[in-house]
Amino acid sequence: MDLTLCYAPMACSLVAYVNLTEAGAPFKVRTVNTGAKEQKSADYLAVNPKGKVPVLLVDGYPLTENVAIQQFIARSFPAAKLLPAGFDEFKAISLMSWFTSTIHPHLTPNARPENYCDIPEAYDGVKRVAQKLLFEDLKIAEELLQGREWFFDHFTAVDSYFFWCFRRAAQFKLDLSAFPNCLAHMDRMRARPSVQKVEAYEKEVQAQFAKAA
Ligand SMILES: N[C@@H](CCC(=O)N[C@@H](CS)C(=O)NCC(=O)O)C(=O)O
Structure with a gap:
């Protein structure tokens, strides 16, 4: 192939x-x-x-x-084993669908507010609203990662995908200190070759x- x-x-x-x-x-x-x-x-x-x-x-x-x-x-x-087995496989697909349909669109306005509003004076407001929604998403991810190294009982594709989402938020210089589990997950990801x-x-x-x- x-x-x-x-x-x-x-x-x-x-x-x-x-x-x-x-x-x-x-x-x-x-x-x-x-x-x-x-x-x-x-x-x-x-x-x-x-x-x-x-x-x-x-x-x-x-x-x-x-x-x-x-x-x-x-x-x-x-x-x-990039997807977990059994019912967890569907939970993994559900999480990745959430990243695509919800978290990713809450990240993009930080980079491209002009795609969401044609009033340049309102760009800061567009970013603020997107950040509020993003932080609601990250609160859920933070709870999912509580007491865990990975989203499932071993590393999966869900971890790679969430790493990209969280790293993107960090690249926008957002204050992510309210999400220590996500920050630790990012560090664990960065330790992987x-x-x-x-x-x-x-x-x-x-x-x-x-x-x-
Ligand atoms: N739903 C798509 C989203 C793809 C997407 O938005 N990619 C962005 C980069 S993160 C892109 O290519 N942006 C270029 C553009 O919009 O011009 C997926 O998950 O594959």
């Missing part, structure tokens, strides 16, 4: 990078320079008409959406893009 991940630094394509690495899957990367709007180029739109990362190309066929991609990786490489690898790779790609600008 030939796998290529369309990946952009800082973006949620990090999750698939981590999970493919955790699975020991051989994969190639097609970098996407979102700063230069490469995701809206005709070439890229032919791969994903939504103009977003991630895309996982499986033998050349594009698979989009994080929830589907993480399940595809987990099922293709079962030995990595897969996360160290993607964060080093991310810096390399950012440097390449900066040089090309």
Whole structure:
């Protein structure tokens, strides 16, 4: 099976990078320079008409959406146990669906308030409302992680996905001190070689893009 991940630094394509690495899957990367709007180029739109990362190309066929991609990786490489077993598998899919449908949209207005309101003077208000909603989400995640290392009884794709969400919140310089369990989870994730690898790779790609600008 030939796998290529369309990946952009800082973006949620990090999750698939981590999970493919955790699975020991051989994969190639097609970098996407979102700063230069490469995701809206005709070439890229032919791969994903939504103009977003991630895309996982499986033998050349594009698979989009994080929830589907993480399940595809987990099922293709079962030995990595990237999804928990039994009923917990559905709880894991439920959590990842919540990250996609709720947490992610509460993060994006911090970066792109102009996509939510066309009154520049109101951008701070857009961010404030999104942050309030995000903190309600994080309170739930904080409770789920109480007394636990991972969301389930071992590391899974849910941990990779939540790591990206929480790291994104940290990148917006939000005060996350009310979420010690989430902060400890982020530290545990950063101790994993897969996360160290993607964060080093991310810096390399950012440097390449900066040089090309
Ligand atoms: N629901 C999609 C969301 C994908 C998404 O929003 N990706 C962002 C990066 S985190 C993106 O490509 N943004 C570029 C743009 O909107 O122009 C998924 O989970 O795969």
